[in-house]
Amino acid sequence: MNILVVGGGGREHVIAETIARSNQNPNMFAVMAKKNPGIAELCRDYLLISETDVEKVVDYAKSKNIDIAVIGPEAPLAVSLADALEDAGINTVSPKRAAAQIEFDKAWARNFMKKYDIGGCPVFGVFTKKDDMDAFIEKLGNVAVKPAGLTGGKGVKVMGDQLPDIESAKAYAGSLLEGDSVVIEENLVGEEFTLQAFVDGKSLAFAPTVQDHKRAFEGDLGPNTGGMGSYTNAGALLPFLVLDDVEQAKQIMKDTVRALYEETGVLYKGTLYGQFMLTKDGPKVIEFNARFGDPEAMNVLPLLETDYVDVISAIVNGTLADIDVKFSEKATVCKYAVPAGYPDDPTKDSEVITGDMGNALLFYSSVYEKEGKVYTTGSRAVAVVGIADSIAEAETIAQNALDNIEGDLYSRRDIGTAAVIQKRIDHMKEIRGY
Ligand code: GLY
Secondary structure, eight states: OEEEEEOOSHHHHHHHHHHHTOTTOOEEEEEESSOOHHHHHHOSEEEESOTTOHHHHHHHHHHTTOSEEEEOSSHHHHTTHHHHHHHTTOEESSOOHHHHHHHHOHHHHHHHHHHTTOTTOOOEEEESOHHHHHHHHHHHSSEEEEESSOOTTOSOEEBTTTBOSHHHHHHHHHHHOTTSOEEEEEOOOSEEEEEEEEEESSOEEEOOOBEEOOEEETTTEEEEOSOSEEEEOTTSOOTTOOHHHHHHHHHHHHHHHHHHHHHHSOOOEEEEEEEEEEETTEEEEEEEESSOOTTHHHHHGGGBOSOHHHHHHHHHHTOGGGSOOOBOOOEEEEEEEEETTTTTSOOOSOEEEEOOOTTOEEEEOSEEEETTEEEEOSSOOEEEEEEESSHHHHHHHHHHHHTTEESSEEOOTTTTOHHHHHHHHHHHHHHHTO
């Protein structure tokens, strides 16, 4: 079987590594903007072009007789790469544009949730006029401000964090109005968690819950990033969740997949990513993404016990309900090393030297290889993942590996530590009132 991976980041490296573990020994090919050495090593061949150059990606896929394509990032989905590959007769394990807009158009996503009465939808409004928007901000009093389009998770600002008061919320929302609509939502208070699922259009197979860390600096300080690191707990349930929280989140995602078909006529195939805020009233949807999370993919895919090629074949064939998708019951801690100054003023083109990784997994992200050396591009550079029976052990494995990576880099040492986990548990106890 010939499989194409589109994308060159940490998420795509773990996707490629999971395909490479298959007992079916597929031939792997990749399209990526810059040479990710981890992906390149696993592939029979690769092409270095923009992942949004639809024509070139399709031509390459045809020339390699690709049976199944897996698209990692969101940008190619927004320019209809999945539609173009399917039109060319290539099975694609990523949603077509009509279904993927649940990620790249936040205004559409909220209106869709409201129309189909999908659970977990916060109070929201979509605005193109400043006066109406200001009045809504005043009315809600405590808001999150979201640009409608794709921002890599960095355009959302919330009061109490990046926006100190109502006036700054109005000013920021107003600055986004040029050329796009703006979504204003009630500011959700609680603990965030991620739930990812394989989807064949009808059935969903859920991965363990993950918690990401968006803020750049220890103690959840600093600007928002794509995610500095993440963890799962042994047994699939994060320590601050109870089973019913996850059951509610699963139901929301199942209802979403069914409603997406009703609304668009397109079967959602690929991975659906639900980012939830666990509030005092249960899980609320912060956003949906039409792909695996980065870093969250690096937590769950190494735990996948079922052959991934069987999983993606079942997605293509619409037979996901017929296979048993299993994840091992281990804890994982993933930590990113990012360039100094990331995300606002990152250093670029500086060498990354990886030493002894011990038992940790290493995934290359926004780096490129030149003459046998690895260099940063300015975004998240390399990730390490510890896997063990407890979060504490997984954290030690990840941190030891991180300590053996040299370069003009920094990371968050606090991710997965007992103190931070306890803070999450205490926060949720306080919110629930017990
Ligand atoms: N970790 C957040 C995301 O992938 O969107």
